[in-house]
Amino acid sequence: METLELDPSLLLGVKEIDEQHKELVDLINHSRAILQSDQDLTELAQIFHRLEQLIIHHFSAEELLMVKYKYPGLQHHKEMHDISVRRTFDLDVSHITSDPKVGEALVNQLSEWLFKHIKEDADMVSYLKKQGAC
Ligand SMILES: [Fe+2]
Numbered sequence: 001m002e003t004l005e006l007d008p009s010l011l012l013g014v015k016e017i018d019e020q021h022k023e024l025v026d027l028i029n030h031s032r033a034i035l036q037s038d039q040d041l042t043e044l045a046q047i048f049h050r051l052e053q054l055i056i057h058h059f060s061a062e063e064l065l066m067v068k069y070k071y072p073g074l075q076h077h078k079e080m081h082d083i084s085v086r087r088t089f090d091l092d093v094s095h096i097t098s099d100p101k102v103g104e105a106l107v108n109q110l111s112e113w114l115f116k117h118i119k120e121d122a123d124m125v126s127y128l129k130k131q132g133a134c
């Protein structure tokens, strides 16, 4: 499993959003580090819980910015968030502490999701920047 990195093309230019994406990347990397070492997998379950909370917080921060700056694509973007939240909560973490393969599959799934999510944010962020929300 490779460590995720936010290369410059994935830094979108609105500080609050970039910092939250970075925090999500860091947590996913922390999960990988636990799986690659022999650390206690109960810590992994805690990190997944923290990731869920952070994703919800991040989506609501983006949605507040979209409302504040009257982003025309708000509804579509919010629908993408809602689908992501449903998928995240669908992840079956019940065997995470007993089987490292479960953790590995979840971490891979979340990594893929995060990069897709950041790319989906690009249009919204370029609109927000034009409106001065940096
Ligand atoms: Fe985002």
Ligand SMILES: [Fe+2]
Pocket: 062, 077, 081, 117, 120, 121
């Ligand atoms: Fe988003």
